[in-house]
Amino acid sequence: MSGRNSGLIWRLVEIARRRSAWLYHFNAGACNGCDIELVTCLSPRYDVEQVGIKLEGSPRHADILCVSGPVTRTTREALETIYGQMPEPKVVVAIGSCPATCNVFAGSPVVDGPVDKIIPVDIYVPGCPPRPHAIIDGISRAIEKLALRRSELAVGDK
Amino acid sequence: MNTIRAFIALLIFPGLLYALPAGLLMLGLERKCKARFQGRIGPPISQAFYDVIKLLAKSPVSRVGSDLPLLIGLPLLAVGSTVGALALLPVFSSESGFVGDIVLLVGLLEMPPLAYILAGYASRSIYGEVGSTREAVVSIVSNVPFLAALIAMASAAGSMHSAEIATSTPLMVRVPAVIAILLCLPMKLRITPFSLANAEQEVLAGPLTEFDGARLALWEMAHALEWTALIGFVITFAIPVRSTSWIVNAVVYVVLSFVLVLLLTLLASSTARLKVSQASGLMWKWGGTVAVIALVAAFFTRGGGH
Numbered sequence: 001m002s003g004r005n006s007g008l009i010w011r012l013v014e015i016a017r018r019r020s021a022w023l024y025h026f027n028a029g030a031c032n033g034c035d036i037e038l039v040t041c042l043s044p045r046y047d048v049e050q051v052g053i054k055l056e057g058s059p060r061h062a063d064i065l066c067v068s069g070p071v072t073r074t075t076r077e078a079l080e081t082i083y084g085q086m087p088e089p090k091v092v093v094a095i096g097s098c099p100a101t102c103n104v105f106a107g108s109p110v111v112d113g114p115v116d117k118i119i120p121v122d123i124y125v126p127g128c129p130p131r132p133h134a135i136i137d138g139i140s141r142a143i144e145k146l147a148l149r150r151s152e153l154a155v156g157d158k
Numbered sequence: 159m160n161t162i163r164a165f166i167a168l169l170i171f172p173g174l175l176y177a178l179p180a181g182l183l184m185l186g187l188e189r190k191c192k193a194r195f196q197g198r199i200g201p202p203i204s205q206a207f208y209d210v211i212k213l214l215a216k217s218p219v220s221r222v223g224s225d226l227p228l229l230i231g232l233p234l235l236a237v238g239s240t241v242g243a244l245a246l247l248p249v250f251s252s253e254s255g256f257v258g259d260i261v262l263l264v265g266l267l268e269m270p271p272l273a274y275i276l277a278g279y280a281s282r283s284i285y286g287e288v289g290s291t292r293e294a295v296v297s298i299v300s301n302v303p304f305l306a307a308l309i310a311m312a313s314a315a316g317s318m319h320s321a322e323i324a325t326s327t328p329l330m331v332r333v334p335a336v337i338a339i340l341l342c343l344p345m346k347l348r349i350t351p352f353s354l355a356n357a358e359q360e361v362l363a364g365p366l367t368e369f370d371g372a373r374l375a376l377w378e379m380a381h382a383l384e385w386t387a388l389i390g391f392v393i394t395f396a397i398p399v400r401s402t403s404w405i406v407n408a409v410v411y412v413v414l415s416f417v418l419v420l421l422l423t424l425l426a427s428s429t430a431r432l433k434v435s436q437a438s439g440l441m442w443k444w445g446g447t448v449a450v451i452a453l454v455a456a457f458f459t460r461g462g463g464h
Contacts (some may be wrong), residue, residue, distance in 0.1 A: 006403045009338065010215075012211060013212065013215040015208070015212060016207075016208040016209075016212040017212050017215075018209035019202075019205070019208040020205065020208040020211075020212045044196060044197045044198045046349060047198040047199055047200070048191060049198065049200055049201050050200065050201060051201075052199075052201050052202075052205055052208055052209070055359075056363065057358055057361075057362035057363045057367070058285075058362045058363040058366075058368070059369060060219070060335045060374075061363060061366075061369075061370065062366070063212070063216075082451045084219070085217050086219070086221060087214070087216045087217055087219050087370045087371050088216065088217045088233050089217075129288070143291035143355075151215065151216070151217060151457070
């Protein structure tokens with residue numbers, strides 16, 4: 001699944017993907033610091049809805065999976081399930097230092113992370129917690145990756 | 159001639175070709191205005207078009223335990239029946255439609271909520287089931303004043319022909335009946351004070367939790383069409399006169415539709431979500447009272463006139 005789709009319809013789809021990225025936020029044992037910063041992006045001050053970004057309740061609706069936290073043993077299976085439920089094309093953004101390196105929890109017996117040991121990660125946003133600007137920058141890079149990802153049209157199940 | 163007119167109504171105006179883009183624009187306008195009311199810039203008005211195109215180009219994930227034909231069939235049923243309802247709206251003068259079409263119109267308008275409820279159960283998700291249960295309660299509660307108001311209008315007009323009901327209901331019945339229908343409108347459209355079934359984050363995405371890709375796009379389209387159909391329904395039954403020029407009728411219909419969208423958005427952004435018991439209590443109390451006034455008024459006009 002690499003390279004771009006060709007054709008006029010796919011140019012239209014790329015435009016639509018750039019302007020309508022739906023996020024699903026998964027807390028894999030985070031301290032809530034990164035979660036608060038992510039929600040801040042949706043507030044009137046940063047207002048990412050201007051470019052069509054919104055937080056979705058269901059992973060099946062989402063395009064971008066935002067993971068925060070070092071992935072504790074209890075959240076591992078849920079993370080795998082939710083990643084599997086998201087339809088292609090999908091992009092994973094690791095928000096904060098925990099999903100990237102396990103941060104201060106590295107070496108803990110109850111931590112199964114970092115995230116890229118469990119699911120493929122596309123964009124890392126480091127920081128403890130990262131500033132909203134950094135998160136928005138990370139998500140915009142993720143959108144660019146999402147827009148150019150190769151995919152096929154389908155109505156039924158694959 | 160009549161067949162051609164019926165096909166134009168179904169496929170062009172006020173049917174598919176007008177209603178789908180207009181409905182998506184209404185959804186975009188709703189999001190934009192809600193953002194402006196909250197002090198944000200908000201998405202462009204064309205946002206819903208991008209959402210639908212993006213969803214159509216996603217590849218759904220296969221899953222066990224749910225019935226695929228049902229998951230595709232139910233949103234298609236919702237789209238199809240709403241287009242049928244739109245074609246029956248008495249936008250123009252009384253030559254359109256046929257005797258008894260009000261029954262078909264109401265029946266078709268009731269199909270999308272039914273498909274929505276069944277979709278929640280068919281998806282076999284616990285969140286879908288909670289959403290469907292709420293939607294079932296809400297649709298029963300909102301239908302009582304809605305149907306009572308319509309019965310009042312039909313009996314006062316002495317007709318079951320929607321175009322005739324729209325033009326010849328006396329004012330003293332029309333005013334309370336239209337108010338009762340207007341009260342039901344936010345509940346039927348599931349917007350904020352009554353957004354119980356699709357309560358974001360609270361029950362994930364309600365009945366649509368397990369829908370993805372093109373199937374979710376179909377639901378978005380059904381939702382857009384529902385906006386045009388229900389809002390159009392209120393408007394066509396609220397305006398007592400029809401111009402002889404079809405352009406004037408069409409323009410009035412379109413402009414008033416979008417004005418009503420703005421008013422609904424104002425309501426949505428100035429209120430918080432109610433509980434099921436609060437929402438149904440509110441509807442029984444106010445919707446019921448106004449609908450009873452309409453019925454009583456209809457009783458007296460009929461006693462005098464016919």
